Amino acid sequence: MTASCASPSSSRSSSAEARGRLWIGLISGTSVDGIDAALVRITPTGRLEDTLATRTLPLPGELAEAIHRAGAETPLATLCELDGRLGEAFGSAAARLQEAAGGEPIAAVGCHGQTVWHQGAPLPPLSAQLGDPNRIAAATGLPVVSDFRGRDLAEGGQGAPLAPAFHAACLGQGEASRAVVNLGGIANLTLLSPQGPVTGFDLGPANTLLDGWARRHLGRAYDADGAWAASGRVDHALLERLLAEPYFRAPPPKSTGPERFSLEWLEGQLEAGERPEDVQATLTELTARSVAEGVAAWAGAGTREVLVCGGGVHNRHLMARLRARCPGLEVASTQAYGVDPDFVEAIGFAWLAWARLAGVPGNCPAATGARRPAVLGGLYAG
Structure with missing residues (x-):
């Protein structure tokens, strides 16, 4: 496989960087111990300039238990309900960080959501995340980038890992x-x-x-x-x-x-x-x-x-x-x-939101097995 992970500078000028814009990243991991949220500043060339605020918001106990139980056999109606409830929870987390921005404009929110099913093999790879991005956009008025795995899956990859x-x-x-x-x-x-x-x-x-x-x-x-x-x-x-x-x-x-x-x-x-x-x-x-x-x-x-x-x-x-x-x-x-180990993934999805709007590939084919680099994520208007 010859395709490699594109660096941010490959599509941007390496001239002096202007002051970066603010981005929010959100994720709830497989441990389901809460929503990690990060407010960061990223330069136009994709360099992490600063982490301004971080939060971990616990999920209600019964919601966390429902997520732990969710899987391939979960009824569709239950999954739809969880998708909406998680979207509202992610929206609340993003709104908390809007307050930390002190009125400075935020470019977008990157939300990975909550993975409830991931199958790298046997083929075909499958991956499902919950957390309706429409509800995040409605709660914040901000553009939201979500569904980061889908395009890599469409390119023949496993949709993971996305951190590289x-x-x-x-x-x-x-x-x-x-x-x-x-x-x-x-x-x-x-x-x-x-x-x-x-x-x-x-x-x-x-x-x-x-x-x-x-x-x-x-x-x-x-x-x-x-x-x-x-x-x-x-x-x-x-x-x-x-x-x-x-x-x-x-x-x-x-x-x-x-x-x-x-x-x-x-x-x-x-x-x-x-x-x-x-x-x-x-x-x-x-x-x-x-x-x-x-x-x-x-x-x-x-x-x-x-x-x-x-x-x-x-x-x-x-x-x-x-x-x-x-x-x-x-x-x-x-x-x-200088990267907070508790919020690397949340910061990473803020960066992937930057990459989506900058037109920079967010996957690394050598990691996911995709045929080629691809710009990841769907954009939901604020």
Whole structure:
């Protein structure tokens, strides 16, 4: 495949950048722990100039539970209701950030929505997001860019991952090769190298299983600092059974989600008598090992740095295990480059909204498997 990810400067002048405009980015991830919203300033050449405000707005408990239950068997009427309710929730989140703009005009809102189904393989790839952009536009009066995956799917791609183009624009400057790892519900990897195309893929489960297991056995949304996992012992026999899942051995491009890596999938690998804290320790090791092996197998020899973002960056035990499995590599937060690790995805969809209006391709064919670069997203008038 010869198509590569286009850089923003490929379609814009590299002359002195004028003061950037404001953009809002919105996303609710696979962990369904709330709507992440970011208000950012982006220059006309696509450089992230500043992050002015960020918010995480919790979803009502019963709405979050309904999203957790949604999937391929959910009745159409229920999906339509969720689409509208989520659109209103995203609209409220965007309106909160309008206030933070202090009256300065906002160019557009980029909203990824809430993924309720994603199937990278077997072919054809399928992906469904909820969060009616019309309701966001009605709530804010702003143009809204949404449905970012659809055009990549139409070009033969898997519609994911979508972060690599933004990572390249935001974290790929200079001559250094580096890996960017997002520890969200699903762990995904972006590989940035000045010598080759930007690429990346989904590595496997991260918070989707760690949080789900914690909810079941602790009654809490997540295992704070990974303390519960640290109290357990890795069950190496269980770890090997989990790693026998064919997805881990499949070559990229590839993408996945909680449809594959669910608690039901985990339960199918468990044996009687396993302590819940040992399972949590083993799930942590599964994430650390699959990330480390993905970096080792696909990053270039010159890669010396792994930049981590997503909720997992706050899991001290997981980060310690990742560092232990990546000897010789510096494992650090994206904060080291001035990008808030909790809002990288929200900022990324603000950037993808900029790319849509600027006519810049937002996908990286080497990552998604698409035939060619494409401008992503549908535009809804404010």
